[in-house]
Amino acid sequence: MSLTITLIQTDLQWEDKAANLRILEHKIRSIKERTEIVVLPEMFNTGFSMQPELFGEAMDGESVEWMKRVSAERKIILTGSMIIKEDGNYYNRLIWMLPNGEYGFYDKRHLFAFAGEDKFFSSGNKRFIASVKGWRINLLVCYDLRFPVWSRQQANETVAEYDVLIYVANWPERRSHAWKTLLCARAIENQSYVVGVNRVGNDGNNIYHSGDSMVIDPLGEVLYHVKDDEDIFTITLDKTHLQSVRDKLPFLKDGDEFQIISE
Numbered sequence: 001m002s003l004t005i006t007l008i009q010t011d012l013q014w015e016d017k018a019a020n021l022r023i024l025e026h027k028i029r030s031i032k033e034r035t036e037i038v039v040l041p042e043m044f045n046t047g048f049s050m051q052p053e054l055f056g057e058a059m060d061g062e063s064v065e066w067m068k069r070v071s072a073e074r075k076i077i078l079t080g081s082m083i084i085k086e087d088g089n090y091y092n093r094l095i096w097m098l099p100n101g102e103y104g105f106y107d108k109r110h111l112f113a114f115a116g117e118d119k120f121f122s123s124g125n126k127r128f129i130a131s132v133k134g135w136r137i138n139l140l141v142c143y144d145l146r147f148p149v150w151s152r153q154q155a156n157e158t159v160a161e162y163d164v165l166i167y168v169a170n171w172p173e174r175r176s177h178a179w180k181t182l183l184c185a186r187a188i189e190n191q192s193y194v195v196g197v198n199r200v201g202n203d204g205n206n207i208y209h210s211g212d213s214m215v216i217d218p219l220g221e222v223l224y225h226v227k228d229d230e231d232i233f234t235i236t237l238d239k240t241h242l243q244s245v246r247d248k249l250p251f252l253k254d255g256d257e258f259q260i261i262s263e
Contacts, residue, residue: 001239003135003164006035007224008024009213009231011201012047020045021066028078029068033234037131040080041168041199042142043092048170049083052120056085066095075099076251077132080197081108081141081168086177089122094139094168096130097140104128104189108141109150109262117143125203125262129162135239136162138192142169145182145196149260153190153252160252162192163242173210178211189218191246193237200230218245 007125008027013019028038042048046055047064057063063082071078079100084093084105092108107124112115127150130137138161144150145167153161165186171179179198187194193216200211215224224233246252 001067001134002236003037003133004033004234005037005039005040005164005195005215006031006232006234007031007195007197007213007215008041008196009200009211009226009229009233010041011230012041012044012199012203014047014204015049015051017045017055017063017098021063025066025070027232028074028076031074031103031232031234035076035234037075037077037079039168039195039197040078041197042081042170043083044080044168045082047199050116050120052083052085052090054084056090058085061072064095064097066102067095067103068101068241071097071099072101079166079168083121090120091124092117092121092190094128094141094143096128096139106132106139106141108144110143112143113185134158135164135237137164137166138162140165140167142167145169145171145179145186148186148189149258151186151190152258153192153255154258160191160246162190163191163239164195164237165190167194167196169196170203170209171198171212173208176178176210176212176227180214184216184222185221187218188220191218191242192251193217193242200228205235218242224226
């Protein structure tokens with residue numbers, strides 16, 4: 001069983017929702033290959049803004065409705081994060097939009113205190129693992145990458161918890177070595193495909209992002225990597241290869257038993 005994913009590595013217009021949605025829709029419409037999942041960067045409609053009171057939306061807001069429409073029209077699963085206001089709190093929320101208008105979501109667990117994200121946003125406390133065509137997909141956001149326990153497979157001898165790990169990000173170029181290294185580490189330690197989608201260009205704080213979006217196989221081999229340039233890339237993941245790696249190297253069964261306790 002295969003799974004086809006398209007990564008969109010793009011510049012983002014600073015805090016300009018209308019421009020970002022227009023540009024991203026054009027990019028999505030330009031995809032010629034058959035694809036099943038399209039992955040956008042973190043805060044794809046604003047950039048990494050710390051002004052949630054200005055740009056936060058409800059779950060029936062314009063950007064979620066845009067995702068519903070584009071997903072339905074293109075018959076794709078569309079995912080990326082945005083600022084959501086709910087019950088008086090703001091979340092950096094990754095939305096997993098299905099073509100039929102149903103969705104799931106994941107609220108970023110690890111808020112980037114170095115940039116003050118923890119002062120404006122509330123932290124999530126639940127992982128979200130989606131299911132597509134027999135594939136299990138663990139969806140995480142940017143800074144979560146630095147915390148391996150949160151993404152660690154809770155596996156037994158026969159069944160892994162997930163098959164693909166997706167990170168959407170606004171990860172700056174000055175720490176790109178960590179981004180690339182940790183994406184590979186997450187693939188190897190979890191015997192999983194890893195997809196990392198990052199933005200390019202300068203944000204409103206004049207912080208440069210080099211992209212370095214990547215797809216990595218469960219052995220840690222890099223299948224795709226682009227630095228600095230905007231790019232749209234479609235790749236088909238092979239379940240047979242994944243299972244072969246796990247069968248030949250059954251390392252997950254030797255892992256430590258643990259439980260994540262979230263407040």
